[in-house]
Amino acid sequence: MSHSFQVDLRGLVDLLSHHLYSSPKVYLRELLQNGVDAVTARRLVEPDAPGTVLLHPGDGELRVEDSGIGLTEAEVHGLLATIGRSSKRDGLESARSEFLGQFGIGLLACFVVAEEIRVVSRSARDRSAPPVEWRARDDGSYTVRTLPPAARTEPGTTVRLIARTGCEEWLSAERVTRLARHFGSLLPHDVRVGDVPVAERPAVWERAYTGPDARRAALAAHCRDTFGFAPLDAIELDVPLAGLRGVAYVLPTAVSPARRGAHRVHLKGMLLTERADELLPDWAFFVRCVLDSDSLRPTASRENLYDDDTLAAVREVLGERIRGWLTELAAGDRERLTHFLSVHHLGVKSLARHDPGLLQVMLPWLPFETTDGTISLEEFARRHPVVHFTRSAEEFRQVSAIAAAQGIGVVNGGYTYDSELVELLPTARPGSTVAELDTDTVTAHLDSVDPERELALAPFLAVARAALDPLGCDVVLRAFQPVTVPALHLDDRDARHERDRAEAAEAADGLWAGILGSLRGGRPRARLVLNHLNPLVHRMAKAPDDRLAATAVEALYGQALLMSRRPLRPADSALLNRTFLGLLGWAVRPLDRPEGLDRPDDPTERPAGEPR
Numbered sequence: 001m002s003h004s005f006q007v008d009l010r011g012l013v014d015l016l017s018h019h020l021y022s023s024p025k026v027y028l029r030e031l032l033q034n035g036v037d038a039v040t041a042r043r044l045v046e047p048d049a050p051g052t053v054l055l056h057p058g059d060g061e062l063r064v065e066d067s068g069i070g071l072t073e074a075e076v077h078g079l080l081a082t083i084g085r086s087s088k089r090d091g092l093e094s095a096r097s098e099f100l101g102q103f104g105i106g107l108l109a110c111f112v113v114a115e116e117i118r119v120v121s122r123s124a125r126d127r128s129a130p131p132v133e134w135r136a137r138d139d140g141s142y143t144v145r146t147l148p149p150a151a152r153t154e155p156g157t158t159v160r161l162i163a164r165t166g167c168e169e170w171l172s173a174e175r176v177t178r179l180a181r182h183f184g185s186l187l188p189h190d191v192r193v194g195d196v197p198v199a200e201r202p203a204v205w206e207r208a209y210t211g212p213d214a215r216r217a218a219l220a221a222h223c224r225d226t227f228g229f230a231p232l233d234a235i236e237l238d239v240p241l242a243g244l245r246g247v248a249y250v251l252p253t254a255v256s257p258a259r260r261g262a263h264r265v266h267l268k269g270m271l272l273t274e275r276a277d278e279l280l281p282d283w284a285f286f287v288r289c290v291l292d293s294d295s296l297r298p299t300a301s302r303e304n305l306y307d308d309d310t311l312a313a314v315r316e317v318l319g320e321r322i323r324g325w326l327t328e329l330a331a332g333d334r335e336r337l338t339h340f341l342s343v344h345h346l347g348v349k350s351l352a353r354h355d356p357g358l359l360q361v362m363l364p365w366l367p368f369e370t371t372d373g374t375i376s377l378e379e380f381a382r383r384h385p386v387v388h389f390t391r392s393a394e395e396f397r398q399v400s401a402i403a404a405a406q407g408i409g410v411v412n413g414g415y416t417y418d419s420e421l422v423e424l425l426p427t428a429r430p431g432s433t434v435a436e437l438d439t440d441t442v443t444a445h446l447d448s449v450d451p452e453r454e455l456a457l458a459p460f461l462a463v464a465r466a467a468l469d470p471l472g473c474d475v476v477l478r479a480f481q482p483v484t485v486p487a488l489h490l491d492d493r494d495a496r497h498e499r500d501r502a503e504a505a506e507a508a509d510g511l512w513a514g515i516l517g518s519l520r521g522g523r524p525r526a527r528l529v530l531n532h533l534n535p536l537v538h539r540m541a542k543a544p545d546d547r548l549a550a551t552a553v554e555a556l557y558g559q560a561l562l563m564s565r566r567p568l569r570p571a572d573s574a575l576l577n578r579t580f581l582g583l584l585g586w587a588v589r590p591l592d593r594p595e596g597l598d599r600p601d602d603p604t605e606r607p608a609g610e611p612r
Contacts, residue, residue: 038066117159118133174510261276377422
C-alpha cells in the first residue's frame with residue numbers, strides 16, 4: 001500500500017541541505033546516530049544484547065545494519081513518516097538522556113544524498129511481530145509491508161540508501177570510511193565499515209601508559225593528528241560531575257584573543273562539532289580542546305552546542321580547570337611556566353584582571369615593558385617606591401628615555417590589559433604605590449635652571465613661546481640627561497582632549513562653539529621642555545634674527561613630536577614641511593644675498609618660514 005509523507009519532502013530536503021546542515025556529510029552521522037540509539041534502546045531492555053553497527057558501501061549504495069531495538073509495522077507508520085517523532089520517545093522518555101538524537105529528523109536527513117531509502121526492521125520488544133519493510137522515495141511517497149520471518153531472523157534494522165544522481169561519491173567506500181571515522185571514532189559500540197573498525201576506544205586520554213613521558217608523547221601525537229600542531233602542554237579535563245572527559249592542548253604560538261577556538265566536542269562518543277566557539281571562557285584562547293560529554297545539549301542541526309545554563313556551567317568548570325593548571329605550573333614547574341608565558345602572557349593577563357588570587361601567583365612571572373626593560377611587576381615594584389605608568393604606548397615612548405635617566409620608574413600600560421593590572425598592583429602587593437604619569441610629574445623630576453641663566457635666555461624663551469602658542473604648546477627650560485636630547489615633548493591625555501575640544505570649537509557653528517566652550521577646563525597644554533645642557537639650544541638662543549630663532553624652535557618642536565612616535569595631525573605635518581623649507585632658506589641665504597640685506601623685495605624670494 002502506498003502512502004505519502006505528512007510533510008513536503010522536497011521542501012524538507014532543501015531545508016536540510018541549504019539551511020539546517022552545513023554539508024551533506026551529516027547524512028552518515030544521522031545513520032550512525034540512529035544505529036547507536038537503537039542499540040542503546042535495546043540494551044535498556046536486554047542489557048546483554050549485542051551492540052554492533054555495520055556499514056557496507058559500494059556501487060552507489062550504502063547498507064547500514066544495527067543490532068538495535070528494531071521497529072514493528074505500527075511503529076514504522078507512526079515514527080518514520082512523521083517529523084518530530086522517533087522510537088526513542090516511545091515508552092522510553094525516562095531514558096531520554098541515554099540517546100544521542102533529540103530532534104526526530106532521523107532517516108529523512110539521508111534524502112540529502114539518496115533518492116531512495118529502504119528499511120527492513122524487526123522488533124526486539126515484540127519478538128512475535130514479523131519483519132517490516134519501509135521503502136521511501138524523494139518524491140514524498142513510501143510503502144510499508146510485512147515480510148516473511150526468514151527475511152530477518154534477529155532483532156535490529158538494516159537501512160539501504162540508493163544515491164541521488166551526482167551524489168554517488170558520498171556513498172563510496174573511501175568517503176564512507178573517512179566520514180565514519182570522523183564522526184564515530186569515540187563511539188562505545190562495535191562500529192565497522194566492512195571489516196575495518198571505526199571506533200578507537202578507549203580515547204587517548206583514558207588509556208593506561210607506562211609513564212608520564214609515554215602519556216605526553218601519545219597526547220602530543222593525538223594533537224598533531226587532530227589539530228595539526230605540536231602542543232606546548234596538555235591539560236587534563238576529566239570532570240566527572242559535569243560528565244566531561246577530554247584534554248586541552250596549549251598552542252605553541254601566540255594567537256589573537258579575537259580568534260575563535262576550533263574546539264571538538266563529542267556527545268556520548270559521536271562528534272557533534274569542530275567549531276564549539278563558546279565552550280571556553282574568552283580568556284582561554286590559547287588552548288584547543290577535544291571533549292566527550294554526556295550533558296551538553298546540541299542545536300537542531302546537531303552541529304553545535306545550545307547556549308544554555310548547562311553550557312555556561314561547563315564553561316565555568318573548564319575555566320577553573322585551566323586556571324588550576326596555571327597555578328600548578330607556578331608552584332611546581334617554573335621552567336614550563338616561563339616558556340608558556342613567553343608565548344601566551346596575554347591570556348593570563350586577561351584572566352588575572354578578574355582573579356586576584358591568580359594575579360598574586362603570577363605577579364613574579366608576567367612580563368611588562370618598563371623603563372628598566374621587560375621585567376615582572378614584582379621585580380619592578382621592589383626597585384621603585386612609586387610605580388608610574390602610562391596609558392598608551394605613545395606616552396611611554398615620549399618619556400621612557402628621559403624618565404629612566406632621571407630615575408623615574410615607568411611601566412608601559414599601552415598594551416592590552418597592562419594598565420588595568422598595574423592599577424591592581426596594590427591589591428596583590430600591599431604597600432605598593434601606583435600613579436599615572438603626567439607632564440607635571442616628569443617636569444618636576446627635571447633639574448631647574450639657575451635663575452640668572454634662565455633670565456639671560458628670557459628674550460629667546462619669549463620668542464619660542466610666541467612661536468608655539470598657536471599650536472597649544474608651552475615652552476619651559478630645564479636641565480636633564482641625556483645631553484644629546486635637545487628637547488622633550490610632553491603631552492598627556494588632558495592636554496590632547498583640550499586641544500581636540502578647541503579645534504572642534506573653532507570649526508563648529510555658534511551654538512556648538514558655545515557648548516564646547518562651556519566644556520573648557522583649566523586649559524591643560526602640551527609642553528616643549530628645552531634642555532639647557534644641550535649645545536644646540538644655546539646656539540638657537542644666540543640666533544641673530546628672531547625669525548630664525550622662531551623657525552628653529554618650530555623645527556625642534558617637530559623633531560620632538562617625531563621622537564615621541566605619536567601620530568601627527570595635519571597641522572603638525574604642515575609645520576614640519578614649513579620649518580624644513582624655512583631652515584633651508586636661511587641656510588642658503590648668505591649665498592645669494594649681499595651681506596647686510598635684511599629682507600628681499602620680491603615676496604617670491606623670501607626664505608620659507610619668514611612672515612609675509
